[in-house]
Amino acid sequence: MLPQKIIPVGLCGHATLLAVSLLGLVEQTVGQTLTIYYAPGQTPLANGSISTATPTAYDDSLQAYNTATLVEPTPPGPTAMPTAFSLVVPSAVPVGASIQHSGSFFGFSIEMSVVNQVLGKNSSLIQVPFLNLMANLQQRTGRINIRVGGNTQETATLVDSTPDGKILEKDLQAVFGTTNTPPLIFTPDLIQMMRNISDFVNVHWFLGVPFNDTNWRLGIVEAGQAILGDFLIGMQAGNEPDLYSTHGRRPATYNQDDYFNEFGSLIQALEADSNVNASKLLIAPSVSTDWTPESVLFAGTGFIPTYGANLDAIAVEHYPFDNCGVAFPSSLDPVINPQDVLGIYLSHGSALSIVGPYLNTSNIAQTNGFPFYMFETNTASCGGFPGLSDAFGAALWGLDYGMQMAAVNFTTALFHIGGQNVTYNAFTPPPTNESTFHQWSVGPIYYSALVVAEAIGASNTSQIVDLAANNNNTLTPAYGIWENGALARVLLINFANDPTGASTLQVDLSMSGGTLPSQVDVKMLLANSVTQKGNFTWAGQTFGGNFESDGRPIGTDNTAQTTCGVPTDGSSTTPVCRITVPAPGAALVFLAGTAAADDVAGGPSTTFSTSSVTKVVNAATVPPAVLETSNGHGGNGTFQMLQLGSTSQGSFKSTGIQGRTLGVWTALGGAIAAVILLAVRAP
Incomplete structure (x- = not known):
C-alpha cells in the first residue's frame, strides 16, 4: 500500500x-x-x-472587510433633480464666506487601542502604507492633523515597559461600560513612534488626558510635550463627558457643573507639575449628544472666562446615527437597517442637519478667538453601517460634510478610525496574521480627505462658501473656494445614482466680476454606483479594493481639460465652462492655475519603502x-x-x-x- x-x-x-x-x-x-x-x-x-x-x-466576521452590498437607490428623475443649470460664482470673496482655512482641515482620529496596528509596532517599525497615505495628503496640503485617543484614552496609563516588550497592552478581562472599553497601558515608545512619523511626514498630533477618575495621571502630558515638542497640538480633557454616566464612568447625577469642577481640578494638577507647560494646552468640552456645548461653556462661572488661559480649542464630537444596537445587542439602542438610512446620506441635507446645531458654538469660538474642532466624527458610531459606511456614497457624504463644516467655521474635522471590527475606516491594515500576503484596505473616507485637501489647498488662505446650487437642490451641492481673495476652485457634487446617464449634470459655470480662463482643469471622483465597494477613482487613480493598497495611488492621472467660452448651442451669450458631473460623482474645477500645480503645493511627492522583514520565524x-x-x-x-x-x-x-x-x-x-x-x- x-x-x-x-x-x-x-x-x-x-x-x-x-x-x-x-x-x-x-x-x-x-x-x-x-x-x-x-x-x-x-x-x-x-x-x-x-x-x-x-x-x-474574506468572510464577514471582521466588519472592516464586510462584503454586504446595499440595493442601489432609484434615479431621482428630472423633477426631483434638474440636470442642467447655471452657476454664477463671484470672482471676489462674497459676504458670508468662511474664515481662512488651513489645508490640513480634514484630519483623522485614531482610537488609541489600535495605534500599534495603524501607526506601527513601535518607534523602529512604522507602517509604510500609513506613511504613504499621509505623504499623499502632505503633498497637497503641507500638513496632517491626527488625534490619538477616543474611549480607550480615558483609562490609558503610561508605564516604563510592558511584560512582553510591546508599546501597548489591553486588559481584555476588565472591559467596562456599554462599549466594552478595555483599560490600556502604554510605554513612552508609543509617543516616540508618533514623533518618528512626524520626522518622515508633517503630522501634528492631539493626545488626551485620562479622565476616568480625578487621580490625574499626567505622564502622557509630560511625555507628549517632551517627545513631540511642537508636533503636539493640544490635549483633550474628557472624551464625551456627557456620556460618562451612561457608560458607567460617573454617577447618574453627573452634570455640566461636575465636569466644570473636574476640569478646574485638572488644571490645578497640571500647573503643579513642573514637567508640564499648562498654558493653552487643553481641548474641551468634546460633548456629543446628551449635552449641548453651550450648557458646558456657560456652566459654573463660565468656562471660557474661568479657564481661557489653559484652553487651546473648543471641541465637539458627533455621529449622525449609531449602529450600537448591532454592535452591542444588550444596549437599549434600536437596530437600524442601513438600507433604510442610505438616502439620508445621499443628500446635502445630512451635512446641513449635522452642522446646524453647532452654528452658535462656532460663533462663540470665533468671538473668543478659539479654534473650533469636530474632534471625532464619521458615518455612524459603534462601527458604522456595513454596505453604507464602506461604499462610494460615504465618500460623497464625507466630501460634502467636510466642506460644509469648513463653510461654517469649524477649523478642523477629524474622521475616526477604529480597528478591524468597524466599517467606516479611512484606511485599515490587514489582520496581523495576514500581513505577509495582504496589503491595506483604503476606504471611501480617505478619498473624501484627498478631494477636500485639493479643494482647500495648501495656501492657508482658503475661504469656503456653500453656493446653494441648482436652486439649493439637496442632490447637487456645490462649494466655492477663494484663495488670497480670488476665486480659485469650485466643487460640484452629484449624489444621484443613475447607470443610464440620464442624471448626469451639465453645469454652466460662469464668473461674475472677473474673467473666466479659456480652459480649466477638472478632476473627477467616480464610481459606478453609490453602493460600490472599493476601486473608486480620483482623477483616474485608485487605491483598489480590500487588501490591495500600499498607500500609493494606482494608475495614471487623467485630469481633464474643459474649454470655456460662449456656448455654440445658443444657451448663453456669456462665457461659461460647461462641466459634466456623472451620477454619482464629484468634480473639482481649477479656475486659478492648474491641477498639477495644486497637487504638489504642499511639498514634494514622497513615497516610502521598507526592507524590514518581521515574519522571519514562519518560513520553516x-x-x-x-x-x-x-x-x-x-x-x-x-x-x-x-x-x-x-x-x-x-x-x-x-x-x-x-x-x-x-x-x-x-x-x-x-x-x-x-x-x-x-x-x-x-x-
Whole structure:
C-alpha cells in the first residue's frame, strides 16, 4: 500500500483553495494517496468537489472587510433633480464666506487601542502604507492633523515597559461600560513612534488626558510635550463627558457643573507639575449628544472666562446615527437597517442637519478667538453601517460634510478610525496574521480627505462658501473656494445614482466680476454606483479594493481639460465652462492655475519603502517524514484543534475552535516539503 498523506481541508477559504490546488500536483509528483479531513460543518459538494475561494476573499466576521452590498437607490428623475443649470460664482470673496482655512482641515482620529496596528509596532517599525497615505495628503496640503485617543484614552496609563516588550497592552478581562472599553497601558515608545512619523511626514498630533477618575495621571502630558515638542497640538480633557454616566464612568447625577469642577481640578494638577507647560494646552468640552456645548461653556462661572488661559480649542464630537444596537445587542439602542438610512446620506441635507446645531458654538469660538474642532466624527458610531459606511456614497457624504463644516467655521474635522471590527475606516491594515500576503484596505473616507485637501489647498488662505446650487437642490451641492481673495476652485457634487446617464449634470459655470480662463482643469471622483465597494477613482487613480493598497495611488492621472467660452448651442451669450458631473460623482474645477500645480503645493511627492522583514520565524521547511505523521489532527474522524502556533513568536492559543486557522502548503519537486503559516486568532 502506498504511504498516506494527510491534508486538513476547510480550515478557511485560503487553505481550501491551496489544498485543492495541490491535490493533483501531489498525486502527479509523488503518486501517493490522500486522506482529507474537514472541519465541522464543512463537507464536499454534491459532485464531490470542494468549495473554493480566491486568495483575497474574506468572510464577514471582521466588519472592516464586510462584503454586504446595499440595493442601489432609484434615479431621482428630472423633477426631483434638474440636470442642467447655471452657476454664477463671484470672482471676489462674497459676504458670508468662511474664515481662512488651513489645508490640513480634514484630519483623522485614531482610537488609541489600535495605534500599534495603524501607526506601527513601535518607534523602529512604522507602517509604510500609513506613511504613504499621509505623504499623499502632505503633498497637497503641507500638513496632517491626527488625534490619538477616543474611549480607550480615558483609562490609558503610561508605564516604563510592558511584560512582553510591546508599546501597548489591553486588559481584555476588565472591559467596562456599554462599549466594552478595555483599560490600556502604554510605554513612552508609543509617543516616540508618533514623533518618528512626524520626522518622515508633517503630522501634528492631539493626545488626551485620562479622565476616568480625578487621580490625574499626567505622564502622557509630560511625555507628549517632551517627545513631540511642537508636533503636539493640544490635549483633550474628557472624551464625551456627557456620556460618562451612561457608560458607567460617573454617577447618574453627573452634570455640566461636575465636569466644570473636574476640569478646574485638572488644571490645578497640571500647573503643579513642573514637567508640564499648562498654558493653552487643553481641548474641551468634546460633548456629543446628551449635552449641548453651550450648557458646558456657560456652566459654573463660565468656562471660557474661568479657564481661557489653559484652553487651546473648543471641541465637539458627533455621529449622525449609531449602529450600537448591532454592535452591542444588550444596549437599549434600536437596530437600524442601513438600507433604510442610505438616502439620508445621499443628500446635502445630512451635512446641513449635522452642522446646524453647532452654528452658535462656532460663533462663540470665533468671538473668543478659539479654534473650533469636530474632534471625532464619521458615518455612524459603534462601527458604522456595513454596505453604507464602506461604499462610494460615504465618500460623497464625507466630501460634502467636510466642506460644509469648513463653510461654517469649524477649523478642523477629524474622521475616526477604529480597528478591524468597524466599517467606516479611512484606511485599515490587514489582520496581523495576514500581513505577509495582504496589503491595506483604503476606504471611501480617505478619498473624501484627498478631494477636500485639493479643494482647500495648501495656501492657508482658503475661504469656503456653500453656493446653494441648482436652486439649493439637496442632490447637487456645490462649494466655492477663494484663495488670497480670488476665486480659485469650485466643487460640484452629484449624489444621484443613475447607470443610464440620464442624471448626469451639465453645469454652466460662469464668473461674475472677473474673467473666466479659456480652459480649466477638472478632476473627477467616480464610481459606478453609490453602493460600490472599493476601486473608486480620483482623477483616474485608485487605491483598489480590500487588501490591495500600499498607500500609493494606482494608475495614471487623467485630469481633464474643459474649454470655456460662449456656448455654440445658443444657451448663453456669456462665457461659461460647461462641466459634466456623472451620477454619482464629484468634480473639482481649477479656475486659478492648474491641477498639477495644486497637487504638489504642499511639498514634494514622497513615497516610502521598507526592507524590514518581521515574519522571519514562519518560513520553516518540514521534512516529509514529519509531515506524514504530524499534521492530520488525529485522523480519528473528529476535528480536534492541536497546539498550532500563532503568528506572534512566543504566543500560543489553545482555546478550541475560536479562531481562524490558515494553512499554506507548497509542493516542492519530487518530494513533499511545506512552508507552514498557521494563525490562531482569538475573536
